[in-house]
Structure formats: structure tokens, C-alpha cells
Amino acid sequence: MKPQRDENGNLPAYAWPGGYPIYYLCADNGVLCPQCANKESAVRDADEHPDYPDYDQWHIVAGEVNWEDASLTCDNCSQRIESAYAEQEGDAQ
Numbered sequence: 001m002k003p004q005r006d007e008n009g010n011l012p013a014y015a016w017p018g019g020y021p022i023y024y025l026c027a028d029n030g031v032l033c034p035q036c037a038n039k040e041s042a043v044r045d046a047d048e049h050p051d052y053p054d055y056d057q058w059h060i061v062a063g064e065v066n067w068e069d070a071s072l073t074c075d076n077c078s079q080r081i082e083s084a085y086a087e088q089e090g091d092a093q
Contacts, residue, residue, distance in 0.1 A: 002061075002062065002063075003024060003037075003060055003062070003063035009044075010038050011034060011037045011038055011060070011063065012034065012063075013034035013035075015065050020065040020066075020067070021066050021081065021082040021083065021084060022034060022063050022064065022065055022066070023063070023064060023066050023072060023074075023081045024037040024060045024062070024064075025060065025061055025062040025063070025064060026056065026057060026058060026059055026060055026075075027055070027056040027057075027059040027060075028056040028057050030057060030075040030076075031072065031073070031074060031075050031081070032060070032074055032075065032076055033074035033076075033077065033079055033081050035074075035077070035079075036074055036076040036077050037060060040058065040076065042057075042058040043058050043059075043060060045058070046058035046059040046060075047059065047060070065084060066081050066082065066083045067083065067084050067085055067086075068083055068084070068085050068086040069081075069083055069086060070083050070086035070087060
């Protein structure tokens with residue numbers, strides 16, 4: 001899905017309806033968590049300027065729901081991206 005910014009210019013962290021967690025895919029196949037997609041000025045610069053240095057690294061081409069990848073991590077901050085249905089080892093109670 002092509003990501004749509006809200007009225008404040010932010011990309012969503014969760015899909016509506018359903019509340020499923022979203023991650024963002026960059027042109028170079030890198031993965032960004034919603035927090036990095038929203039806070040990194042390079043993302044907005046790449047959106048506005050196709051000649052931006054490292055354009056492919058920061059240009060978001062899609063946003064997708066992380067259905068079952070318990071080990072999906074952000075390429076920028078290295079944090080785990082929440083999944084809708086998979087649990088990470090040790091998360092089960």
C-alpha cells in the first residue's frame with residue numbers, strides 16, 4: 001500500500017481498521033519502523049527531492065502490515081517492529 005500521511009504529516013503506526021502494526025519499505029528494500037519513518041528528516045527530504053543524497057535509502061515506497069515476522073527490525077534504529085500474530089521467543093506467557 002502507498003503510505004498516506006495524516007493531517008499532521010505523520011505516517012500511521014497501525015492500520016485502520018484492525019489496528020495492525022505497520023512497517024515502511026524504502027526504495028533500497030530497507031525497512032523502517034513508524035517512529036523512524038516519522039522522525040527522520042531524511043525521509044521527508046527524500047519525499048520532496050528526488051535528487052536527495054541517499055534517496056533510495058530514505059524514500060518510502062510502501063507501507064505494509066507486519067503480520068507474522070517476529071524478528072522484523074528497523075534498519076535505522078534496530079528496534080523490533082511489532083507483529084500482528086507472531087510472538088518472539090520468550091514472549092509467550
